[in-house]
Amino acid sequence: MTRPPPKLEWRGVSKRFGAEPVLNRLNLTVPAGCSLVIIGGSGQGKSVMIKLALGLIRPDAGKLLLDGKALPGLGGRLQRRLYGKAGVLFQGAALFDSLSVWENVAFRLINADGVPRKTARRRALAALERVKLDPDIAERFPSELSGGMQKRVGLARAIAADPEILFFDEPTTGLDPITAAVINDLIVDQVKRLGCTTLSITHDLASARRIGDEIAMLHEGQIVWRGPAADLDRTDHPQVRAFVDMQSA
Amino acid sequence: MRLVRAIGQVALAVLNTVGAVSLFALRGLAALLTGPWFFGQLLRQLSAIGFFSLPVVGLTAVFTGAALALNIYVGGGRFNAEQIMPQIVALGITRELGPVLAALMLAGRVSATIAAEIGAMRATEQIDAMRTLSTDPFRYLVVPRLVAAVIALPLLTVVADTIGIAGGWLVATRFLDFNATVYVRNTVDFIEGWDVVSGLIKATAFGFIVALMGCYYGYTASGGARGVGRASTHAVVAAAMLIFASDYLMSFWFSRL
Structure with a gap:
């Protein structure tokens, strides 16, 4: 029996900006149903990894594969298929300023899936409820919400169309520890409910331990360590140890 | 070297x-020819670009028409041709000042706004987010603005033409002892359809330029808040320069027809 291909795969991917190499022949697989968290210091290329997977930028070399098929990037048919299956929570939530909260959550349903506004609104309110937001905020605009609430709306938008893959770009950055813990719990609940594959990037170890089945460390453009979340504190890998000890100090 | x-x-x-x-x-x-089209966005942009520009375009037109009337009256007086003032005002407004001033007002108001809006969306990853939500940001953000400006500017020009001529009429009848009915009759008898239509053709091209510059500089903005500010400035300057250059080219071309 042949093994199913990984849900997502970076195969020999390189990317540089100017003379600066960011990813250097990166190889990484995310099996279906796995919650993988990428950790690493600032400027190590974590966000670039997600942007490449989402086709927002092109790799200089190598391939990205979805269910074993190469993603062409930047608007190809397969890339659009990925978008149809994916939900993304951006670092700053990236909510649309000119739209109300419910219109943000229902954006894909209305504009890409052709769902009637009334139905889309009902589904948006259900998604807001799932991230423990009061439906009363549905008519408000993003600028009227706190940072934590914006993240929750971003999460509601990411899960509204029941995606198969979820990407989290620094989901707890800029939040106080209590709000960050709430966001982490919501992410875990929703990933469990959807049974989907997730890729998260963070430098917040508390968040990584809470939401990851597996953790991988990105250093100088390559994955230098990967293991179960529980092994993070046991490994003697020098880069991982330095990163963990620095955060604990 | x-x-x-x-x-x-x-x-x-x-x-x-x-x-x-x-x-x-x-x-x-x-993108305009192939769809999908976002009609809700188009209506929103028509309102923002067209309807909300009415006051500024109207005010500019009335003062320009009035000033033009006074200047033509003074200039015409130098060779006893003051009475030709209504015809010259109407011609100047419909063929040149109506479309150009409406376009310049729109360049200042709309190009800058479009560049700032889209540039801020770029800086805060909203454009990336839109793409991951299976929606082409180019079709959602750029196309409705281009179409709205192309529709709105000719309509605003009709308003500017009417109000500009009315401004000249007001000055002529209030301060220069022109007969109100004769002024209107002279204007209507003199103006030809082509005078108005050529102005509207110019306005259509200017509308495209105004929205194109705002969208281009906003869409390609980089460098955070500073980049957004720079995009707005570039959009207004480029739109104004292109309006003047294309106005000359179209006037030259129309004069040969």
């Missing part, structure tokens, strides 16, 4: 921008 290199660099940069803007415009036209 250094001077030659500097000139070459500037020339290359200009050519690069012209090429990029042309490709951006072609992409806009292709």
Whole structure:
């Protein structure tokens, strides 16, 4: 029996900006149903990894594969298929300023899936409820919400169309520890409910331990360590140890 | 040698921008022809670009029409031709000042707003988010603005023409002892359909330029808040320059017809 291909795969991917190499022949697989968290210091290329997977930028070399098929990037048919299956929570939530909260959550349903506004609104309110937001905020605009609430709306938008893959770009950055813990719990609940594959990037170890089945460390453009979340504190890998000890100090 | 290199660099940069803007415009036209179309966005932009520009365009037109009437009256008086003032005001407004002033007002108000809006969306990853939500940001953000400006500016020009001529009429009848009915009759008898239509053709082209510059500089903005500010400035300056240049070219072409 042949093994199913990984849900997502970076195969020999390189990317540089100017003379600066960011990813250097990166190889990484995310099996279906796995919650993988990428950790690493600032400027190590974590966000670039997600942007490449989402086709927002092109790799200089190598391939990205979805269910074993190469993603062409930047608007190809397969890339659009990925978008149809994916939900993304951006670092700053990236909510649309000119739209109300419910219109943000229902954006894909209305504009890409052709769902009637009334139905889309009902589904948006259900998604807001799932991230423990009061439906009363549905008519408000993003600028009227706190940072934590914006993240929750971003999460509601990411899960509204029941995606198969979820990407989290620094989901707890800029939040106080209590709000960050709430966001982490919501992410875990929703990933469990959807049974989907997730890729998260963070430098917040508390968040990584809470939401990851597996953790991988990105250093100088390559994955230098990967293991179960529980092994993070046991490994003697020098880069991982330095990163963990620095955060604990 | 250094001077030659500097000139070459500037020339290359200009050519690069012209090429990029042309490709951006072609992409806009292709997206317009192929859909999907976001009609809700189009209506929203028509309201923002057209309806909310009415006060500024109207005020500009009334004062310009009034000032033009006074200047033509003074100039015409130098060779006893004051009575030709209504015809010259009407001609100047419909063929030139109506479309150009409406376009310049729109360049200041709309190009800057579009560049700032889209540039801020770029800076805060909203454009990336839109793409991951299976929606082409080019079709959602750029095409409705281009279409709205192309529809709105000719309509605003009709308003500017009417109010501009009315401004001249007001000054002429209040302060220069023109007969109100004769002024209107002289204007209507003199103006030809082509005078108005040529102005509206110009306005259509200007509308495209105004929205194109705002969208291009906003869509390609980089460098955070500073980049957004720079995009707004570039959009207004480029739109104004292109309006003047294309106005001359179209006037030259129309004069040969």
